[in-house]
Amino acid sequence: MAKSIVIIGAGQAATQAANSLRQYGFNGKITMLGDEGIAPYQRPPLSKAYLMGEIEIARLKFRDDDQWERDGIDMRPNAGVANIDRAAKMVVTKSGEKIAYDNLIIATGSRVRKISCENSELKGIHYLRTLAQSDALKADLDKAKSIAIIGAGYIGLEVAAIARKKGLSVTVIELAPRVLARVATPIISQYFENLHASHGVNIMTNCALKAFGGKDKVQRVLLEDGREIAADMVLVGIGIIPNSEIAIDAGIICTNGIDVDEYARTNDANIYACGDCTNRELDLYGIRMRLESVHNALEQAKLAAAHIMGAQPPKLDTPWFWSDQYDVKMQIAGLSNGATQHIVRGNIADNKFAVFHLNDENRVLAVDAINSPGEFLIGKKLVLASAKITPQIISNLDIPIKELAAHAVE
Numbered sequence: 001m002a003k004s005i006v007i008i009g010a011g012q013a014a015t016q017a018a019n020s021l022r023q024y025g026f027n028g029k030i031t032m033l034g035d036e037g038i039a040p041y042q043r044p045p046l047s048k049a050y051l052m053g054e055i056e057i058a059r060l061k062f063r064d065d066d067q068w069e070r071d072g073i074d075m076r077p078n079a080g081v082a083n084i085d086r087a088a089k090m091v092v093t094k095s096g097e098k099i100a101y102d103n104l105i106i107a108t109g110s111r112v113r114k115i116s117c118e119n120s121e122l123k124g125i126h127y128l129r130t131l132a133q134s135d136a137l138k139a140d141l142d143k144a145k146s147i148a149i150i151g152a153g154y155i156g157l158e159v160a161a162i163a164r165k166k167g168l169s170v171t172v173i174e175l176a177p178r179v180l181a182r183v184a185t186p187i188i189s190q191y192f193e194n195l196h197a198s199h200g201v202n203i204m205t206n207c208a209l210k211a212f213g214g215k216d217k218v219q220r221v222l223l224e225d226g227r228e229i230a231a232d233m234v235l236v237g238i239g240i241i242p243n244s245e246i247a248i249d250a251g252i253i254c255t256n257g258i259d260v261d262e263y264a265r266t267n268d269a270n271i272y273a274c275g276d277c278t279n280r281e282l283d284l285y286g287i288r289m290r291l292e293s294v295h296n297a298l299e300q301a302k303l304a305a306a307h308i309m310g311a312q313p314p315k316l317d318t319p320w321f322w323s324d325q326y327d328v329k330m331q332i333a334g335l336s337n338g339a340t341q342h343i344v345r346g347n348i349a350d351n352k353f354a355v356f357h358l359n360d361e362n363r364v365l366a367v368d369a370i371n372s373p374g375e376f377l378i379g380k381k382l383v384l385a386s387a388k389i390t391p392q393i394i395s396n397l398d399i400p401i402k403e404l405a406a407h408a409v410e
């Protein structure tokens with residue numbers, strides 16, 4: 001039985017791993033090594049309520065600062081890890097401290113993908129991953145009159161909504177032909193394009209960024225087609241990169257993230273990994289992939305803790321995610337890749353509907369629910385069960401959502 005467990009990273013997955021280890025009865029030493037200089041906090045509000053100024057830092061934190069010690073977790077927020085010595089079973093921090101482990105959990109998350117073009121280091125160009133970046137973004141949003149957002153993924157669109165609420169003029173510049181192209185189907189992309197347009201956002205798709213312009217700070221965005229967009233500030237949201245370098249350097253197998261099995265184990269039996277930094281199996285879809293979500297971080301952390309403790313692994317859930325934009329809450333269950341039918345239940349114009357994504361056999365692969373928590377919850381169960389339901393049943397509003405499962409065939 002392990003006596004000392006070291007967790008690299010101090011974010012969502014790391015916190016859950018520590019919590020679950022204690023819940024499974026681990027009473028040895030837990031050392032959590034972070035590098036942000038702050039106790040673990042939730043990231044989702046950084047582009048939502050916190051950025052809007054509706055909630056305080058204290059609400060983001062998973063625990064009060066003094067609670068970590070009371071829970072017997074040695075949480076060190078200024079102890080970035082430089083490397084892992086697998087042979088000696090120890091990690092070495094950037095300041096040279098060596099810390100031995102019986103089991104190691106890597107929960108290093110991911111970092112923003114940076115843009116590289118002329119003037120990309122100008123002041124006023126923001127990225128959003130950390131609390132410090134959210135604070136800097138908020139400070140500029142409160143002064144600026146206009147913002148250009150590069151990338152129409154969830155973070156770009158959430159910041160667009162906040163910027164409009166704060167009264168800025170907003171231009172979103174996207175390389176793909178539609179917003180959310182990497183993560184959503186065309187129906188949902190169209191819905192969000194219309195939603196943002198109705199709030200006065202200028203969405204420019206099929207647009208390639210060439211450079212930024214400005215003297216001391218950014219003043220405009222230059223596009224490949226020669227157009228220029230004036231902007232007092234910029235947010236770049238073009239995706240994230242897994243923090244897997246320390247694992248790669250230690251010889252742990254990584255393929256676009258740290259490869260883990262169904263127990264969140266790496267190819268080293270003493271080392272686990274969880275959260276954004278991993279590449280995991282998704283039995284439900286028969287694929288391996290990287291998931292970037294709270295659900296994934298929590299689930300893998302629980303799997304790792306259970307396996308270390310020899311406990312029954314928790315039941316896997318359908319992957320899920322959410323996004324808040326204006327007065328719209330979108331909740332997503334499952335992955336729509338591979339779906340051939342996209343069935344709308346409800347009325348899109350009411351801002352309250354769900355899209356059920358089915359394969360050729362009418363199996364529910366994913367559900368995108370807009371202001372429809374019932375559809376999300378039931379949809380999540382249908383996805384997990386690979387339920388087979390006809391499009392006619394799904395779109396029939398005379399059948400209450402709770403009764404949908406009863407209409408599944410097989």
Ligand SMILES: Cc1cc2nc3c(=O)[nH]c(=O)nc-3n(C[C@H](O)[C@H](O)[C@H](O)COP(=O)(O)OP(=O)(O)OC[C@H]3O[C@@H](n4cnc5c(N)ncnc54)[C@H](O)[C@@H]3O)c2cc1C
Pocket residue numbers: 008009010011012013014033034035036042043044045046047079080081082107108109110128129130155243246274275276277291292293294295297320321322323324
């Ligand atoms: C603005 C924003 C909004 C989001 N909104 C949503 C949402 O609505 N819904 C949703 O499901 N998900 C959302 N996410 C994603 C979600 O927050 C992440 O998937 C989740 O935080 C992943 O948890 P993690 O523990 O893997 O990584 P993190 O929470 O990023 O934690 C990793 C920690 O490890 C640290 N670290 C890295 N390398 C080292 C090292 N060598 N030594 C020590 N520490 C290290 C990092 O600095 C970081 O503190 C959002 C993310 C952001 C940034």
